[in-house]
Amino acid sequence: MNIRTLVEADLDTIIALLGNQSINTATVDRFKQYLETGAYRHEWTWVAERDGAIIALAVWWGMEQFDHPLSIDGLYLATDEDPVPVWTELIRHTLATFPAGAEQPEYHIFLPNGWRDQPEIVAAQEPRLAAAAAAGLSETTERLRYEWRPEYGLPARSTRLRFEPADDEAFLDVFRxxxxxxxxxxxxxxxxxVGVDGAAKEDLEIYLSMPGERSWWRLAYDAAGALVGFALPSAxxxxxxxxxxxxxxEHRGKGYSDDLLAEITQLLVETGAEQIRADTDLTNKPMAASFERQGYRNFAVRLVATHPLN
Ligand SMILES: CC(C)(COP(=O)(O)OP(=O)(O)OC[C@H]1O[C@@H](n2cnc3c(N)ncnc32)[C@H](O)[C@@H]1OP(=O)(O)O)[C@@H](O)C(=O)NCCC(=O)NCCS
Structure with missing residues (x-):
């Protein structure tokens, strides 16, 4: 078996494989569009071939400004063999391109609610997670995906918190x-x-690099002028x-998450948003409850497989 990255001559075979989407995120249209923008790349798309024929494919997604991809967007098989060994090798080859000590990428699988009761989804999910685990992405987290739309009702703005913009230093401190x-x-x-300071710095870098406007970020103060938290709408x-x-x-347990979420929703709606998405870990019960109270609806699940030390 030979493992290598995509060349132009593979494209027809790749497009045919992408046509069988299964639980993968990549689609033919997304593939063509993202190859143009740099979110998919030839050097981030790996194939396994045997006797000159492509037998498997791994598609990775990343941000335009980065040298390495951030997550797996799809694993495909062209034969009827056990996919786990070949997918494992494909993932290992990509992980080997990361510099030592670099943050490892993740595998995100988007699933419908109640997926555990759907045998065909379980059958598609199990070998993919098994391959990811064998290649080192062995820790899984389930995240609830939420969506807000105007017809779900606009949550009312807080009457007890005041919101103000602030500089990066102030946000770094509150992230910490x-x-x-x-x-x-x-x-x-x-x-x-990377420790608390390192994690706060990474948060700042990630949110600064997102397409949302930096000018939307707000710190939240109570009536006594005490800093309570922050609201960071993005895109x-x-x-x-x-x-x-x-x-x-020190301010938890007073339902302030509702006030922050309402502010974020209102700010995004002011910019013209007609759909807002969000994720939270299944284990982050107070956050999930806040989404439910503020009119957000859980529409799907995101399974995230990571390296245990990520
Ligand atoms: C999630 C978070 C915003 C909730 O804020 P909050 O305003 O305290 O939420 P609520 O007041 O609705 O809390 C509901 C209950 O959960 C408890 N709770 C809230 N956060 C908690 C935490 N991190 N750990 C344990 N319990 C927590 C509250 O004490 C309260 O308990 P009670 O009902 O017994 O009084 C807050 O925990 C937080 O800032 N977490 C870190 C950042 C985060 O996870 N953000 C969301 C990611 S998008």
Missing amino acids: RVIQGSLDAATARAVAR NNGGPVVGYLGVLA
Whole structure:
């Protein structure tokens, strides 16, 4: 078996494989469009071939400004063999291109609610996660995907918090402080890898690099003038997203997450948003409850496989 990255002559075979989408995120249209924008690349698209024929494909997605991809967007098989060994090798080859010590990429699988009761989805999911685990992405987190639309009702603006823009230093400080006691798995992994300061810096870099406007970010103060938390509306390539919000540990338990989420929703609607998306870990129960209270609806699940030390 030979493993290599995509060349122009492979394209017809690749397009045929992409046509069988299964639970993969990549589609033929997305592939063509993202090859143009740099979110998919020849050097991020890996094929396994045997006797000169392509037997499997791994498509990776990344941000235009980065040298390495961020996540797997699809695993495909052209034969009827056990896919796990070949997918494992494909993933290993990509991971080997990452410099030592670099943050490892992830595998995101988008699934409908109730997927565990759908045997064909379970059958598609199991070998993919098994291959990811064998290649090192062995920790999985389930995230709930939420969506807001105007017909779900606009949550009312807070009457007890005041919102103000602030500079990057102030946001770095508040990111550092909300990490304390966070129920978010990615935050816990980031802290284990680079410490609280490092995780806060990474958060700042990530949100600055997103297509949302920096001018939308707000710090939140209570009536006594105390800093309570922050609201960070944003956007990704798919459109407006909640981005990030946090309540300082000493102010938790007063439902302030609702006020922050309402502010984010209102700010995004002011920019013309007609659909807002957000994710939160299944284990982040207070956040999920806040989404439900503020009119967001859980429409799907995102399974994330990561390296245990990511
Ligand atoms: C998630 C978060 C915003 C919730 O804020 P909040 O305003 O305290 O939420 P609520 O007041 O609705 O809390 C509901 C209950 O959960 C508890 N709770 C809230 N956050 C908690 C946490 N991190 N750990 C344990 N319990 C928590 C509250 O004490 C309250 O308990 P009670 O019902 O017994 O009084 C806050 O925990 C936080 O900032 N976490 C870190 C950042 C984060 O996860 N952001 C969301 C990612 S998009």
